[in-house]
Every structure is written in C-alpha cells, then in structure tokens.
Amino acid sequence: MTEKHHDYTKTTPRFSATFDPFTVSQIQRAAATGIYDIRGGGTKRKLPHFDDLLFLGASMSRYPLEGYRERCGTDVVLGTRFAKKPIHLKTPVTIAGMSFGALSAQAKEALGRGASAVGTSTTTGDGGMTPEERGHSSTLIYQYLPSRYGMNPDDLRKADAIEIVVGQGAKPGGGGMLLGQKISPRVAQMRDLPEGIDQRSACRHPDWTGPDDLEIKIEELREITNWEKPIYVKVGASRPYYDVSLAVKSGADVVVLDGMQGGTAATQEVFIEHVGLPILAAIRPAVQALQDLGLHRKVQLIVSGGIRTGADVAKALALGADAVAIGTAALVALGDQSPDLAEEYAKLGTVPGAYDDWQDGRDPAGITTQDPTLSARLDPILGGRRLANYLSVLTMEAQTIARACGKSHLHNLEPEDLVALTIEAAAMTRLPLAGTDWYPGKAGF
Amino acid sequence: MQTIDLNTTTLRELNSRLQTENAGASWQVANPNGRHALAVGLTQPIEVTIEGHAGYYAAGMNQQASVVINGNAGQGVAENMMSGRVHVKGNASSSAGATAHGGLLVIEGDAGARCGISMKGVDIVVRGSIGHMSAFMAQSGNLVVCGDAGEALGDSLYETRIFVRGKVRGLGADCEEKDMTPEDRAIVTSLLEKAGVTDCKAEDFRLYGSARTLYHFNVDNASAY
Amino acid sequence: MCGIVGLFLKNRALEPELGRLTSQMLKTMTERGPDSAGFAVYNGAGKGQRKMTVRGLSDGNIGSFEAGFLEIIGGSGEVHKRHDHVILIYAAEHEPAVRAYVDMFDDGVAFASSGESIELYKGVGLPEQVAAHFALEKMSGTHAIGHTRMATESAVTVAGAHPFSTGPDQCLVHNGSLSNHNSLRRQLVREGLRFETENDSEVAAGYLSWRLSKGEKLDQALKASLNDLDGFYTFVVGTRDGFAVLRDPVACKPAVMAETDDYVAFASEYRSFAGLPGIASAEVFEPEPQRVYHWEHAA
Numbered sequence: 001m002t003e004k005h006h007d008y009t010k011t012t013p014r015f016s017a018t019f020d021p022f023t024v025s026q027i028q029r030a031a032a033t034g035i036y037d038i039r040g041g042g043t044k045r046k047l048p049h050f051d052d053l054l055f056l057g058a059s060m061s062r063y064p065l066e067g068y069r070e071r072c073g074t075d076v077v078l079g080t081r082f083a084k085k086p087i088h089l090k091t092p093v094t095i096a097g098m099s100f101g102a103l104s105a106q107a108k109e110a111l112g113r114g115a116s117a118v119g120t121s122t123t124t125g126d127g128g129m130t131p132e133e134r135g136h137s138s139t140l141i142y143q144y145l146p147s148r149y150g151m152n153p154d155d156l157r158k159a160d161a162i163e164i165v166v167g168q169g170a171k172p173g174g175g176g177m178l179l180g181q182k183i184s185p186r187v188a189q190m191r192d193l194p195e196g197i198d199q200r201s202a203c204r205h206p207d208w209t210g211p212d213d214l215e216i217k218i219e220e221l222r223e224i225t226n227w228e229k230p231i232y233v234k235v236g237a238s239r240p241y242y243d244v245s246l247a248v249k250s251g252a253d254v255v256v257l258d259g260m261q262g263g264t265a266a267t268q269e270v271f272i273e274h275v276g277l278p279i280l281a282a283i284r285p286a287v288q289a290l291q292d293l294g295l296h297r298k299v300q301l302i303v304s305g306g307i308r309t310g311a312d313v314a315k316a317l318a319l320g321a322d323a324v325a326i327g328t329a330a331l332v333a334l335g336d337q338s339p340d341l342a343e344e345y346a347k348l349g350t351v352p353g354a355y356d357d358w359q360d361g362r363d364p365a366g367i368t369t370q371d372p373t374l375s376a377r378l379d380p381i382l383g384g385r386r387l388a389n390y391l392s393v394l395t396m397e398a399q400t401i402a403r404a405c406g407k408s409h410l411h412n413l414e415p416e417d418l419v420a421l422t423i424e425a426a427a428m429t430r431l432p433l434a435g436t437d438w439y440p441g442k443a444g445f
Numbered sequence: 446m447q448t449i450d451l452n453t454t455t456l457r458e459l460n461s462r463l464q465t466e467n468a469g470a471s472w473q474v475a476n477p478n479g480r481h482a483l484a485v486g487l488t489q490p491i492e493v494t495i496e497g498h499a500g501y502y503a504a505g506m507n508q509q510a511s512v513v514i515n516g517n518a519g520q521g522v523a524e525n526m527m528s529g530r531v532h533v534k535g536n537a538s539s540s541a542g543a544t545a546h547g548g549l550l551v552i553e554g555d556a557g558a559r560c561g562i563s564m565k566g567v568d569i570v571v572r573g574s575i576g577h578m579s580a581f582m583a584q585s586g587n588l589v590v591c592g593d594a595g596e597a598l599g600d601s602l603y604e605t606r607i608f609v610r611g612k613v614r615g616l617g618a619d620c621e622e623k624d625m626t627p628e629d630r631a632i633v634t635s636l637l638e639k640a641g642v643t644d645c646k647a648e649d650f651r652l653y654g655s656a657r658t659l660y661h662f663n664v665d666n667a668s669a670y
Numbered sequence: 671m672c673g674i675v676g677l678f679l680k681n682r683a684l685e686p687e688l689g690r691l692t693s694q695m696l697k698t699m700t701e702r703g704p705d706s707a708g709f710a711v712y713n714g715a716g717k718g719q720r721k722m723t724v725r726g727l728s729d730g731n732i733g734s735f736e737a738g739f740l741e742i743i744g745g746s747g748e749v750h751k752r753h754d755h756v757i758l759i760y761a762a763e764h765e766p767a768v769r770a771y772v773d774m775f776d777d778g779v780a781f782a783s784s785g786e787s788i789e790l791y792k793g794v795g796l797p798e799q800v801a802a803h804f805a806l807e808k809m810s811g812t813h814a815i816g817h818t819r820m821a822t823e824s825a826v827t828v829a830g831a832h833p834f835s836t837g838p839d840q841c842l843v844h845n846g847s848l849s850n851h852n853s854l855r856r857q858l859v860r861e862g863l864r865f866e867t868e869n870d871s872e873v874a875a876g877y878l879s880w881r882l883s884k885g886e887k888l889d890q891a892l893k894a895s896l897n898d899l900d901g902f903y904t905f906v907v908g909t910r911d912g913f914a915v916l917r918d919p920v921a922c923k924p925a926v927m928a929e930t931d932d933y934v935a936f937a938s939e940y941r942s943f944a945g946l947p948g949i950a951s952a953e954v955f956e957p958e959p960q961r962v963y964h965w966e967h968a969a
Binding site for chain 3: 520
C-alpha cells in the first residue's frame with residue numbers, strides 16, 4: 001500500500017483580492033436580476049473609526065476620580081440657542097430617527113420605553129408619529145422630511161423638538177425607500193399611499209432647497225410652534241464644515257451629523273458603501289465650523305453612525321460633540337441579530353449578525369417588519385428593558401472613561417484626552433499619533 | 446372685522462393672535478409687503494384677509510381657517526394644509542399646496558412650478574395655468590387647472606386626479622390621460638363651484654392620472670427611478 | 671445661496687431713481703444673504719471712453735495708484751473714488767495698458783469690471799452697509815443688478831461676493847449651486863480665462879464671457895449653458911444694454927419678475943418689489959425653467 005501524498009505540483013485555489021467571493025456573488029446577482037441590490041443597515045466595510053483612538057488616562061500629571069463614588073455628570077441640554085423650551089436629557093445617548101413603517105409598532109414602542117426609562121429621547125422617522133410612540137416616549141423628536149408622510153401640525157405641536165432632515169449618513173443626497181412588502185394597511189393609511197406598492201420618497205424638500213430658503217422654513221416652523229421647540233437640522237456627513245455652517249446660518253438650534261456607518265431601512269448597497277464620510281472624519285470639520293462661528297456648545301452637535309460602546313460615546317464627546325445618537329445598536333439591543341434566531345436566519349440565507357434584508361419585512365426578530373405575526377414576537381416591555389440596560393451601560397462606560405481622565409462631567413472630555421493609533425485617524429481628527437506630538441499636516445515630528 | 450397692521454405689529458404678534466383666536470372671528474392684515482409665514486398654523490374656523498402680497502408659506506399648515514390673499518403668494522402657499530380654505534387672488538409661486546392633506550386651495554391667477562407637489566388629499570383649483578413638474582409624486586386629492594400645464598405634469602404620480610382644461614406641455618413619467626367618468630365630471634363641477642369659477646365647464650377638462658407602472662419595481666422601468 | 675435683484679428701466683425719466691430703488695430692493699434680501707453684497711450699475715459713458723472699476727483702495731495706496739494711472743493714460747482721464755473702490759475713466763485705446771497696470775499694482779488692489787457703462791461695487795457685511803458705503807441710493811443709470819450672498823462652499827471675501835464680471839460690460843449674479851464648476855473652470859483656464867476665486871458663480875460668468883468672445887449672442891450663450899452647466903441656478907446677467915434671466919431645468923431657486931411700461935424688475939422674492947412705483951398694477955410672473963428672458967435698450 002502506498003500512502004496518498006498531497007499534490008505539491010499545484011498551488012491551492014486562490015481568490016482574487018479584487019474579485020473576491022462576495023464581489024463575484026454581487027456580479028452574479030446583478031446579472032441574474034437586472035436590479036441593483038437593496039438592503040438595510042449601514043456600511044459594512046472596514047473604515048477608520050473610534051477604535052483608532054485611545055484615551056490618555058490620568059496618572060501622575062493628572063488625577064482620576066473615584067469610579068464608584070465621585071460624581072460624573074452625564075446630562076445634556078439641547079436647543080438653547082433660540083427655543084423657549086430646550087430639551088433636557090439625563091444621558092447624551094439619544095435614539096436616532098427610525099420610522100414606523102421601517103420598524104414595527106412594537107419596536108417603536110420598545111424604543112420609547114427604553115429611552116424614557118433612562119431619560120433620553122427617541123425620534124420619529126419618515127412616516128409620521130404614532131400615538132404609541134408619543135405615548136411611550138417622554139421626549140420625542142419629530143422628523144420633518146422631504147416626503148412629509150404623515151406630517152401633521154397637531155403632531156408637530158405634540159413633539160418636544162423638530163428635526164429637519166436634509167440627509168442621512170447611509171445615503172447623503174438620496175431619498176427614502178420602503179418596498180411594497182412593508183406598506184401594510186396601517187403604514188399606507190398613515191402615508192396616504194396605496195397598500196403594498198414600492199414607495200420611493202423624494203431626496204429634496206418639496207418647498208425649499210438650500211440654506212437661504214431653509215431659513216424661511218425654520219421661521220415658519222417656529223411661528224407654528226410658538227418658538228418653543230428646538231429645531232434640529234440633520235445632515236449626512238459629506239461636506240461637514242460647509243453643511244454645519246449653513247445649518248447654523250439658517251437658524252438651527254441643534255445640528256445632527258450622521259456618518260456613513262449610520263443605517264437605513266432600505267437603500268441601494270452601492271449608496272450605503274460608497275457615498276459619505278465615516279463619522280470619525282466628519283466630527284472635526286463640523287466642530288471647527290461651530291468654533292469658527294463662535295457657537296460651539298451654543299448650537300449643539302449630535303453625531304451618529306457606528307456608535308456601539310461607551311468608549312465610542314466618550315470619544316465622540318471628546319472630539320466636540322454634545323450628544324450622540326444610536327440606531328443600529330439600539331435595534332440589536334431590542335433583539336435584532338439574536339443567536340436564538342439562527343435557524344430562521346438560515347431560512348433567509350443569512351446568519352445572526354449579518355442579517356440586513358430589512359427591506360423585505362421578514363425580520364424574524366419582529367423589528368424591521370410590518371408582518372403582524374412576526375412583529376408580535378417582539379415584546380415591547382422586554383425590548384424596552386433591554387434597550388434601557390444597554391443605554392445605561394453606554395452611559396456608565398462613558399463615565400468610567402471620563403472619571404479615569406479626571407472629569408466630573410462627560411462634557412469636560414476634550415480632544416487633548418485622546419491620541420490616534422493610526423496615521424489615517426490622526427489626519428482625520430488632528431489628534432497626535434500615539435506617542436508623538438504630531439499628526440499629518442502638522443510640521444515637525 | 447379687526448385689523449392688524451404689519452407696519453406696526455411683529456409677525457410673532459400677528460401669528461400668535463390669529464392662532465389663539467376663537468371660531469368666527471374675522472381679521473384683516475394690512476401691509477403684508479411679502480412677509481413670510483403669514484397666518485401660519487391656524488387651527489380655528491376664522492377668516493383672515495391679507496391685503497397685499499404674501500411671502501413664503503402663507504397660511505402654511507392651515508386647519509379650518511379661511512385665508513384670502515388679496516395679492517400674490519410666494520413659495521409654498523398653504524403648504525401641508527389639513528383643512529379649511531386658502532384663496533389667492535393673484536398668482537402663486539412654486540410649490541403651492543405642497544404636501545397638503547385637505548382643505549381647498551384656490552388660485553385665481555397662475556401657479557408656478559411644482560404646484561401640488563406630493564399633495565396628500567387637498568383639492569386645488571387654479572383659474573390660470575400651472576408651471577412645470579406640477580403634481581410631482583402627488584398622492585391623492587384633486588388638482589383642477591383651468592389654463593395650461595407646464596412640462597412633466599404628474600411625474601411619478603400616485604392617486605391624485607389632475608384635470609386640465611388647456612394645453613399640457615408634457616406628461617411626466619407614469620402619468621397618462623384617462624377617460625372622464627360622470628363621477629369625475631361631478632368632482633370638477635363641484636370644485637369649480639366651491640372655488641367660485643363660473644366661466645369654465647367640466648366637459649372642457651381632460652383627466653390625467655397614474656398609469657401605475659412604477660408601483661412595483663420593474664427592470665424595464667429602471668431609468669424612471 | 672443668495673438673494674438677487676435686478677432693475678431695468680424702460681422709462682428714462684426714472685434713471686435718477688435707479689440707485690434708490692435698487693438699494694431698497696437689495697436691503698429686503700438681507701436674510702437671504704447676510705455675508706456680503708454687491709451690485710453693478712450701468713449708467714452709460716461718453717463715446718469712445720472706457721471705465722474700469724477697481725477695488726481695494728485706501729488712503730495709503732490711492733495716491734500712488736492714481737499717479738501711475740494718470741501717467742499711463744497721459745493725463746486725459748478721470749478718477750472717482752467711492753469708499754474703497756475707484757472708477758477710472760480713460761480713452762478706449764488705453765484699455766490693455768490700464769488693465770495690466772491694475773493687475774500688476776498689487777497691494778490689495780483688484781480689478782472689478784470694465785466697459786463702457788458698467789460700474790461694479792461689492793463688499794463684505796450686511797447689504798445695507800455695503801449699499802451705504804458706495805452711496806448706491808444716489809446713483810443713476812439705465813439698469814442695475816444686485817446680489818446678497820450666503821456663502822456656501824467658498825470663503826466670505828470681497829472677491830467672492832457677486833456680481834462677477836469676466837468680460838467687457840458683462841456681469842452675472844447667481845442663486846444656487848453648480849455641481850460641475852471645477853471641471854469647467856479647468857477647461858476654461860486652458861482656453862485662457864483667468865479666475866480670481868474658487869466660486870462656482872465666477873465660473874458661470876467666465877463661461878458666458880468665453881462664449882460671447884466667440885461671437886455668440888447673449889441668448890445663444892445662455893442657451894448653451896443649459897447643456898454645459900450642471901446643478902441649480904437662477905442667473906441674472908447684465909450687459910451694456912440690458913439684462914437676461916435664466917433658470918436651470920429643475921428651477922428650485924426662486925425667481926420672480928415684474929413688468930410695467932416703465933421697468934422690468936427681477937427678484938428672488940416678491941417683497942423686494944414692494945417699494946417699486948406702480949407695482950400694484952405690474953404684470954408679475956415667475957420665469958420658466960430653461961427659457962432665456964432678455965430685455966435690451968435700443969443701442
């Protein structure tokens with residue numbers, strides 16, 4: 001008997017780095033269907049991110065605060081510039097705009113319950129305000145979008161703040177999209193659309209374009225709401241210095257800046273992966289714009305797109321944001337991507353952690369769906385509790401870091417508490433490369 | 446009838462007074478001089494007459510009130526109106542009645558571009574002509590135009606009915622002419638009457654509506670998205 | 671992002687009022703453009719004479735600037751100072767030498783416009799202040815174009831304020847935002863044009879001047895811009911004898927016009943018209959997209 005030997009005359013099969021297996025499957029999918037790929041979520045590629053920054057804890061030159069005893073404030077006030085009734089939150093972690101339509105009513109309710117439990121805000125989305133959502137959110141931000149689906153002056157007056165959406169990180173320059181599977185009778189009725197049709201909403205507002213007209217729109221919204229509500233302006237990260245400057249010139253109380261990691265209910269894959277800036281690259285120019293106008297901390301900045309941990313929260317604040325918003329992470333906290341659903345994800349051709357067909361409305365977790373059977377799976381009370389737990393952890397983690405840096409309030413974190421691990425991150429944030437006092441563009445080493 | 450003179454009163458004072466007024470009251474606004482956001486966010490069945498030109502968003506988000514503009518109206522007149530009536534005696538600028546959910550908007554002169562954009566149930570009657578891209582993505586309600594319509598009428602239309610008496614320079618994607626039924630004619634007659642238009646007959650209008658080919662994604666329509 | 675106004679007088683009796691009316695119109699556009707303002711006034715000139723507007727003059731440099739200018743033209747010219755601008759008047763034959771002199775002078779001095787009729791003023795600050803600096807109210811003329819600017823992607827500087835003049839007696843003001851101006855600027859630079867700023871509107875002005883220099887009529891040049899300029903725009907273009915208006919195919923940026931037997935007026939909003947004589951009976955309309963509107967005095 002001769003032993004079988006490996007055939008050393010051949011190399012192992014080798015995949016192209018350019019045409020890798022995923023790319024090949026994309027080409028095959030496009031060739032088979034003739035339709036661009038639509039999915040939910042945010043960008044999935046590796047990008048420069050908060051992981052590329054590190055905090056410098058206190059040691060000899062600075063003194064830390066005691067972790068469990070000494071006070072470290074987390075509250076934040078938003079909308080102090082013009083609004084008579086600014087928003088007071090107990091934690092600077094807010095819930096980003098997600099629509100009823102994209103999400104089930106149960107998911108919206110769970111978001112409201114979780115956020116209210118820890119004293120933070122939730123945000124409506126493209127599709128109007130549901131009574132459940134208003135009822136379960138102690139602080140509710142009402143989005144004012146190009147489509148104006150469900151836009152109602154009564155709801156406007158019921159809101160605690162108004163967020164004018166110019167764009168979002170997943171698709172700056174793009175409009176909304178909700179495919180027919182999710183246009184249930186209730187969603188259709190709220191949006192005044194026929195049931196079950198594919199709904200694509202506009203990328204520009206119907207009655208204004210540009211900051212000169214936005215200024216007039218903001219005046220109208222303030223006149224209708226007695227100058228009480230803070231007016232947020234949300235932009236997708238693309239030209240943050242100019243966009244933030246112009247939002248401020250138009251009269252915004254708060255600017256929301258959403259990086260390309262920010263999710264969407266549904267849009268083209270090519271849009272999600274190839275348009276916009278990672279949030280890490282967008283914060284510095286945005287803060288610079290506010291500083292140049294003398295309005296940093298007076299017009300508040302909320303950043304979003306890929307916030308996962310208390311470290312991300314602390315880093316965003318240290319870079320100059322006043323608060324952050326979470327979307328994808330909040331959905332995970334509710335139960336999205338749960339390993340318990342592995343079998344059902346398998347039926348949809350995916351695995352826990354990678355599910356992104358939010359547009360199809362077949363979410364086994366009952367979150368990104370309008371199917372009554374599926375959405376009934378999400379217990380809003382339990383989901384709300386999980387979200388509250390997660391928000392508490394984010395807040396405590398951020399406090400842990402802030403105390404280690406000797407801060408008695410999260411807002412006293414500053415860029416000088418951070419260093420960059422990579423040259424890319426150093427260039428984007430103008431933080432020194434770890435162990436040096438240098439960043440690209442700065443002379444000397 | 447009480448008068449508010451905008452030469453001596455601030456916009457804030459004007460709107461807060463009108464917004465807190467009780468049903469049945471009647472107000473006249475003097476010297477509007479094209480100011481923006483006049484008579485916005487009204488909630489009661491009151492009557493307001495603006496004696497001159499109005500700027501952007503006049504009578505925006507109206508509920509129940511009846512607002513007459515004795516002049517031209519700027520961009521977005523009666524935008525997102527829920528109910529009530531807004532009557533422009535002169536011309537209206539672009540985006541008249543944008544996203545409005547209900548009520549009646551009457552424009553005696555011409556309306557600019559994007560008249561009735563994304564309208565969601567409002568009825569709009571224009572005695573003159575309308576500009577390009579009117580009724581873009583219009584969802585429901587009726588747009589009655591006694592004059593002509595500009596390019597790309599009813600582009601990406603949903604279920605709004607568009608009635609035009611004059612020439613249509615061009616139809617937008619997915620908008621097509623439809624046969625007028627007796628019910629359609631009754632809608633036109635009733636709206637003309639409500640709008641006080643006495644010199645046009647329903648028989649002279651043509652109906653345009655959605656061909657509904659964009660309701661579900663189809664590869665052959667890809668360029669229209 | 672801005673406010674635009676324009677006034678073209680048909681009735682010559684109104685000419686002494688041009689500055690006052692334009693100034694009123696400009697001030698009502700303050701909210702649309704609080705960063706900077708500018709205006710071009712066309713008031714005719716003697717036959718064979720040219721005039722040039724130059725900015726950046728101060729007590730420190732006016733003396734040497736004026737002396738050098740008079741030397742070039744051999745003494746037979748005029749210098750009128752208004753705030754930090756001067757109007758130079760000289761015989762047409764001296765045009766190249768005067769232009770070269772201004773370009774070379776440096777010390778913050780910059781060319782603003784030249785031609786037979788145009789004077790062009792601009793400054794940083796509120797429109798009211800800018801108009802006051804130059805005593806716009808007292809100016810007379812045949813037509814005027816003004817602009818208030820809310821800067822978008824380029825700096826708030828005097829150079830970045832509108833109008834932009836890139837050819838004799840030509841100027842352009844713009845509301846909107848172009849999306850292909852960088853490529854177009856590179857192309858025009860290869861054709862020999864010079865640009866002072868990174869501003870998209872200056873590229874539009876240069877593009878039109880370039881087409882006019884090829885012998886096209888203004889309406890032809892504007893028609894061509896519909897193919898070559900991408901993005902959003904409402905343009906008002908001034909020439910020696912009149913002005914023209916053009917909006918892009920989508921026409922998102924506002925534009926309204928008023929015409930009477932006495933004048934044609936243009937503005938971003940109605941309220942700019944409020945103080946014009948006889949406005950109550952004017953024909954008021956919004957220019958259609960992609961259509962060139964053009965008014966001209968008989969030459």
